[in-house]
Amino acid sequence: MSQAHDNYYVPAQSIWPIVGAVGLFLIASGAGFTVQQLDSEQGWGVWVLSLGVVVIIAMLFGWFGNVIQESMSGLYSEQMDRSFRQGMSWFIFSEVMFFAAFFGALFYARMIAVPWLGGASNNAMTAEVLWPEFEAIWPLIKTPDGTTTQAMGWMGLPLINTLILVTSSITLHFAHVGMEKDQRKPLKLWLFITLVLGFAFLVLQVEEYIHAYQEMGLTLDSGIYGNTFFLLTGFHGMHVTLGVIILTVMFLRILKGHFTGKQHFGFMAASWYWHFVDVVWLLLFVFVYIL
C-alpha cells in the first residue's frame, strides 16, 4: 500500500470479550431450554436467557465505552478508521446473506415447491394421488393439508410503512450531511425525525401483526405463506428495532457533543445499517407484499 502507515493501536488486554462470550453462552443455552420448555410448566430457561441478555448489555456498555474513550483521546488513526469501515461493510454483507437464505426459501416455495405440489414439472401423478384438491396459487391461502388463511395486501399499512422507511432514509441522509458540515442543529433535528419515523414504523408493524393474527387468521403456522411472511418481516422488524436503538445511542452521543465532521465512524456505521435495513424492506415490499 502506498499510504503512510500511522502506528496502529493494538488495545491491551480486555475483560469485555470474555464477558460477551459468557453472555452469548447464557443466551444460547437459555434460548435452547426456553424453546424446549414451551409446552411445559417449568420455564426456567427464560431466566437463563434474560440473564444472558443482561450480561450482553453490560458488555456492550463496557466495550463501546472503552472504544469511545480511546477514540476521544485520539488513539485511533486513519488506518484504524478504515479497518472499522471495512469491518462494518463485511458485517452488513453477512446480514445480506442471512436475509438471502429466507428470500431463497420464499422464491423456492413460490417457483418450485408449491407448483410441484400442484402437479407441475413431472409431478402430475403425485399431486393426483396425494392432494387432488390442492390448488397451486400464490399467496398460498390453502395448504395441502387444508389450513386456510388470508393474504396480506400491500395497500394501507404496508404502503404507509414503506413511505415511512424511505423517508427515514432520506432524513438520515440529511442528518449525515449536517454531520459532515459540522452543522449540529440540522443534524440533531433530522436525526430526531429519523428516530420518530423508525419508531412509527415499528408501532405500525405491531399493528399489522395484531390485525393479521386477530382478524385475518394469518399466523406463523398457517403454511408456507405465513412462514415466509412472518420470518421475513419478523427478522426485518428485529433489525429495525436494533437500528432504532443504535440511532438512539447515536442521538444521545451527539447531544453530549461527540463526533466531528471528520471523525464519526460510529454514526456512519449506524447510518449504513439503517440504509441497509431500508433496502431489505423495499425488497420485502415487492416480493412479500406486492407480487
Added chain:
Amino acid sequence: MSSISDVQIDHDDHHHAPPKGLMRWVLTTNHKDIGSMYLWFSFAMFLTGGAMAMVIRAELFQPGLQFVEPNFFNQMTTVHGLIMVFGAVMPAFTGLANWLIPMMIGAPDMALPRMNNWSFWILPFAFAILLASLFMEGGGPNFGWTFYAPLSTTYAPDSVALFVFSVHIMGISSIMGAINVIVTIMNMRAPGMTYMKLPLFVWTWLITAFLLIAVMPVLAGVVTMVLTDKFFGTSFFDAAGGGDPVLFQHIFWFFGHPEVYIMILPSFGIISAIVPAFSRKKLFGYASMVYATASIAGLSFIVWAHHMFTTGMPVQAELFFMYCTMLISVPTGVKVFNWVATMWRGAISFETPMLFALAFIVLFTIGGFSGLMLAITPVDFQYHDTYFVVAHFHYVLVSGAIFSIMAACYFWLPKWTGKMYDEGLAKLHFWCSLISVNVLFFPMHFLGLGGMPRRIPDYALQFADVNAIVSLGGFAFGLSQLIFLAVVIKCIRGGEPTTAKPWEGAEGLEWDLLPAKAPYHSFSTPPEVK
C-alpha cells in the same frame, strides 16, 4: 534487513512482555496467543471427535450390534462430523491465520484484536452446549451432521434446540474471525506488500474469509428454519404446509458446498508455501494459483446440488450441476500441476513438513478423482449414501485438510517456539499416519462400490473382512495422532534452539525479518517490502 529485525526485538522486549497466568489467555488481544488457543482447542476437538470415530469403528468391527445402541451410533456419526468440521478443521485454519497472517504481511496484529478474542472464546462454549446435549433426555443430535429435514425436525429429539443455538454461536465465531482476517489483509499490509506479492496462504485465506462471510449466515438461516419447523409450527420443510423437505437440502448445501472449500483452500496456501521451501525453487505459476483459487471459490456457489442428484430434480438441473462440478477439476488441476512443476528439477529434501505436503498432493488428488466420479450424475445414483462417499470426503478432509494442518504445524513450529521439533519422532508420526490413513479409508471405496450404506450400525456379512481391516486402520490412525501431541510437547518443553530460518528454502517476512522465536509483538512499525 537484519537491522530492522534488531530494532524490532529491542522494542518488544522492553515494552510488551506477555502477562502471566491464566488471565493472559482469557483476556488476551494478541494474535499469537489467540492463534495458539485456536490450535490447542482444535486439537482437543480433534481428539474428542476422533474418540467418537473410534466408537463408530469399534461398532463396525464386526457385523451385528456389538457395543452401542443404533440411536447412540447415530449420535456418534452426527457429533463426530460436526466436531471435526466446526471444531477441528475450521478452528485450526483460523488459528493458523491468526498466527501467520500478521507476520506474513508485516502487520502489528490482527485488525480488530478484541473481537478476535471474542471470536475464539465463544467457541468452547458452543461446543460445551453441543456436547452437553448428548447427555440430555432423548439424546443429542442423531440426524447426521447435515441435519436433513425431517430427521432434524419431525423426528428429532428435543435437544435439537440446543444444537441449533450452538451452531448459531459457531457461525458467529466464524463470521467474526473471517471479517477480522479479511480486514487485516485488505488494510494492514506493510508498505510495498501489494496483492500480487502476498504469500499464497494469505491469498487463499482472503478468499476463504469471503466464502465464510457469504455462507455462514445462510447456515444460520437454515438452522433457524429447522428450529421454527420443530417448535413453532412452520412448514418450510413439510409438504403438507406447502413447503418441501428438499428445500432444506438446497439451502443447506448452498452453505455446505462453499464450506468444503473453506476447509481446503487454506490447505492449498500451506502446500504452496511448503513445496517451494523444500524444493529450493520459487513456486511455479504464482498468478495462476491465485486465479485458480478465486475460480474454485466462484464455482463453489453454483455446484451445491451435486449433493442432491437422487432427490428427483429435473434432468436439466442435474446436468447443469454435473458440468459445473466437473469444471472445478480444471482450476484444481492447475494447482496440482503447479506443485508438481515446482518440484521438477528442484533440490528436494524430505523433512516432515515436506513429507506431509507430498502425501497431501497424492492423497488429496485421489480424493479429487473420487469426487469427479461422484460428480457424474448417473454414477452418483449408485454411489449416493454409500461408503464410497465416506471414503471420498475423508480422503480430502483427513489426508487433505488435516495433513496440510499437520504440515503447517511442523513447518512453522520452529518460528512459533524458537525450537526445533524431534525430526525422528515426527517422521514416525508421518509414516504411521500415512499407512494407517490408507488402511482406514482406501478399502472404504470398495465397501461403497459393493453397496454398503453409510450411517448404519450394522452391515451384510460379505462386508465383514474389509470392515475389520478398516477398523484396525482407524485405531492405528487414532493412536498415531498421540505421537503428534508428544512431538509438539517435546518441542515446546525441550526442543533444540533453532535459527531465524531453519528451512533454507523458506521465503517470507516471518523467516527473513523475525528472530528464531517470533516476538510477542512482531511488527509494531511496518517493514518496507521491496
